[in-house]
Amino acid sequence: MSALDEGTPFEALRGQLQAAATQFADGPDALEGILLGIVDDVDRAVREPLEIFPVCHHSPASAVAMARRLREKQPKVVYLELCEDMAPLLPELRNCRLPVAVQAFASEVKGFPEAWAPLSVVAPITEASAEYQAIAYALDTPGVELVLVDRSSDHVFQWQAGGEEPAGPDDPPVEEEAALHGDAVGVEIGDLRPRFAELEEHLLHHGRVRHWSEWWHQYVELPLGDSDHDTYRQVMLLIGSLFRRLAPGDTDRVRVDEDRERYMWTRMREHLAATGTDPEDCLYVCGAFHASSRVEEFGVHGTETFEITPPGESTWQHGLIPSSHAAIEAQFGLAAGSVSIAATQWAKNLRRTRVQPFRLEGQAGARKAAKPRKASGPPAPVAPEAPADKLSGFLQSPPALDRLDEAELLGWSVEIVRSARRNGYLASTADAIAVFETSILLAGMRDRARPTPYDFQDAAVTCIEKETVPGRRDVRRLVEILMGGDRVGQVGYDALPPLARDVHDRLAPLNLKLQQRGVQRALLDMTSQPELRRCSDVLWMLRHLMPHGAARPIMGERELGKQSVQESWDLALGTHQRALIELGYEGVSIEQVLEQRLRRVAYAPNATTAQVLGAVEDAVLHLRSGRLADELGTHALEVLATERSVDGAPEVLRRVRRLLAYYRISRPVLPAWIESFAKTGYAHYCTLLPTAFTDEDATVRQVAAMLGFLFSMESLALSLGCDRTQLDLAFAQSHPREPSRVALLWASQVHLGQLSRAELRERCDGLLADPLVVPAYPRYLSGFLHALEPVPQLADFVVEAVSNAFARLPDPVLLPWLPKLITTLRSEGAELAPLLIREAGRVFPGRLAALDAWVPPWQAAPAATAAPEAGGGARRAVLLVAHPETCDSVAELLGCEGTWEAEAPEPSGAVLVGRHPETAAAVELLLTGG
């Protein structure tokens, strides 16, 4: 394994480890292999001409070492372990408030299972990270080139494809954890964590810490905080190598890791060869894990055996999305608060070591302008020294115990008590004292002089938390906030995709700071400011496209044919910035995205007619696009023709009616598609009617909706050339058996004139009279209730039928049915109930007193029907006599000749006067003044 030259600086260490291995394991074996292998790895990496800079993610120690090294060495080329396709975005970082994440996004996937779509890779970048230092240095120093060398986003998924596990959002790939950041796969520079669960457990246990982040902070971060470059580098290499060697042989994972290393080295050699750069002038920034690689391709002089496969055909979009400490912690499985603690530690390290960090010029969100870069200007680069063994010293020295920083701890203690008080805790100065004391005692129990933030958290919980949490946040959370809190990044306007910029531009008339997080209320008065109507259009589209809460109308509505004159909105575009940015990957304007989405909905393989009609409605409503609406409408026609069930009938009816009403008032002629739709629908539902009447799967409501379609579209369809016979035939073929459908059929027959009301009444009476059928009467009623949809003129009859039910149904049938009637009316008949109630109000007496004398109109029916007949005849005659011209001219046209026969004049008004002379007498009396 060790093929090393004589005179390596690590010879002494090697000897010591060999002796240790012999002592502990009784002879050369695996332990010796591992221990010496680690030294070999370190040695190999240290002697590589192209300087390798191992880092760990979110490690302030790495960041400080990086800043220091960059100032010393001033490399001309920085190679960075980050997906190479993300390079063009990095200059945009200066427009953002960190943390943000660089995102690669592919909504249309090619070469991967459909279920993986959309593919998304994010690389979060925080200020306290080594990679940000490298990026800031490279981008702001003239003549320095930044080269991203890791595999492209497409390769991230390609290399997964071979594995068994799909990289779907719910099923994250092995080496990178997917979580927040919108279901993206996270990539991070310097993922350094034991892969051997037992090793991690062991380290945590003996470090007397709870999380990996805490262990790292305590045992690596703090000791390395002040160390020199060589020590830092060798220790990081050592840790990388240790975790690598003590890893279970997960072949898939190892394969991906090694392929990445091969990829990176191949890319670097390509770049060196192409530009002719001296490797001495370069710096390769990679995770410590990859720094101690053992692949053949490792090094400037490595073998050229790796062939880089071309990326797949998926179209990748790139952008910056806001990130947050909490999102990073969740995605990469770090302890809550650890990234914030790292940020605080970074600030502290900077103060202590006086290292000047790099910061992109004009970096948004910077507390104060960083020292001008020129100030750090080129002190002569330090000449490379021969590597010396710094490891032995580091390993042999006792753990550097951090001194107790009393002032800091006091500050924390006082601050947490204040913040607890603000959050409803009954905390006092006594608690601050107790927290201070307990922190020190706890740290002592855990073998450290200085309480870590985690010790402090435990102490604060012990002393302040009682049995209940009075406010929204508990003490644990308050400590996290105290330690830096969650910092949420923001992508600046200039770094936004065109769509998002366009949205902000178009909403500018609202005069709101929409980039800020939080909910803002927008008031739009379109009468006084007509220009706001365009903002309103944008907001309605956003409401359709973005997650709930991004744009929420409080007042105002938009429906076909309706538009509010005033609207008020709750807007949270800043909070949902990621969603807006991801919309930007789908198109350049929201109209375009909306159109695509509507098309996608309409052309989905399992789209129903109702859904397509919904898309048509949205197209009309939001895009005002006749073209798209017509296209989608035509498609709805096709979908309708292929539908074999009547499940969507109620929805189809509702939507078509709405669209029809809209087109009738807004356009001189109906669009061709809706005419065809009425025609096709008429024929379609006529065909399906007989089966629907007997099909057990179709509900009464659906059949009623079909009938509603047929009856309400009838005039339109017939005018367009449909044949009434279709409908007659359909009814002739319909033989329902189930009572509610039978009732529906009867109602339809009344509508069609095939059945008179008297006959219908007779049938219902027959049902009520027959003791064998009576139990089914409620179901007939249910049919009649549904019949109100297609045949609303039957409302009075339904009132009659219901009243009869109450009057005549025997209690054992009536009582169990009553609750059902109420629940059904409430759930299904919400639209029909008002009709029914209005009709009932008309039929029944309005006052209680009138009830005794009241006779239901249907019982008085024969007399009532006879009277109008006679009266009607009389009226006709009167009219004819009064206006004979019409009849004469018609007769003349028809060539008939004849004369008017004088009819014995019927007493008209005189009859009444004769019957009731009192009025006339009273009038006479008045007139005569008697």
Place this chain on the structure above:
Amino acid sequence: MSDLLRAPAEIKYAEELDWLESVDDGPKPFSWRLSPKMVRLFILGSERADGLDREISQKWYGDRSFVERSIVTLASDRGLLLIGDPGTGKSWLAELLSAAISRNSTLVVQGTAGTTEDHIKYSWNVSMVISKGQSRESMIPSPIMTAMETGAVGRFEELTRSTSDVQDALISILSEKYISVPEMDSDNIVFAKPGFSVIATANSRDRGVNDLSSALKRRFNFVRIPVVTNKKSEAEIVRFRTEELLKRHRIELDVPPTLLDVLLQSFADLRASAAAAGSDDEKLESALSSAEQIGVLEDAILHSNFFGERALTARTLASSLVGSLARREPEDLAILNKYLHGVVEPRSKEEGGSWPEFLEGGRDAIATLS
């Protein structure tokens, strides 16, 4: 084997404590018998890495940080209040802590509705008062007062069961650290010696019965002990306690691991259903704590030992489970019945093993009870 039915921790583990004291070179606060690290070691047990010559067994199972926070609280100025559901090991932890710190875990006041201030402070031996007058001799110190006088840890069990005025007697004890005896003219203040502290326990299910006053709350640090839901540590606890029990009763009976699994699984299921329940009527009255599990197992073991065939069977376990958990007549039985039909029955068909027998035993027990 001692001739006590249940020896307190300091007697039971006397030998371990002696040994730990002999090797302890860490700094000891006040008059503590062990240093905080050794107290932790005593409670959580030793590991190889601790480099001790002998093994110290683990006596309390739970998160290490609870123990550390408790020890640290006792070393500070405040009292310790262990709060949690019944059966989560609060009293056991309190006993271990006081045994390790002051070698006396018997200075206990039991909080009940009938606890009076005398139980916390002192009372008088009436006949001695009549004959000799009020003096130190005729005074009967409470366990708390004794703890103060000896610099030991006093315990107050079920603090929230006693009434608020009685609880508030603790306020001055915890802040001023003395009790004044106004009945006497001289020598009328009992001062606490260094090392004195109070460990109280409170049942979180009793919340709202006698809530602690804010003044008392701030003199206590609260450590909440959650119900153990980690199956592995729960198995450890049940095994540990059962062994102890078998030893105490001198019963030689084997607890098959499969039955232990059945017990743990059934409790896990019942807890899940309790968590999903909407109202109190839909969940068992029992807190389903580890102590309840131990109770069920104990019941089953004793039953099989004395009335059964000296072997623990799934049937006995099921009937003990039903017997221990069915407390309210229609509600609890209905839930258990639903559990047997809805969960155990399909499982016994799928997995077999001890489950069919368990199902049968459970059904029989329910049939007998209802």
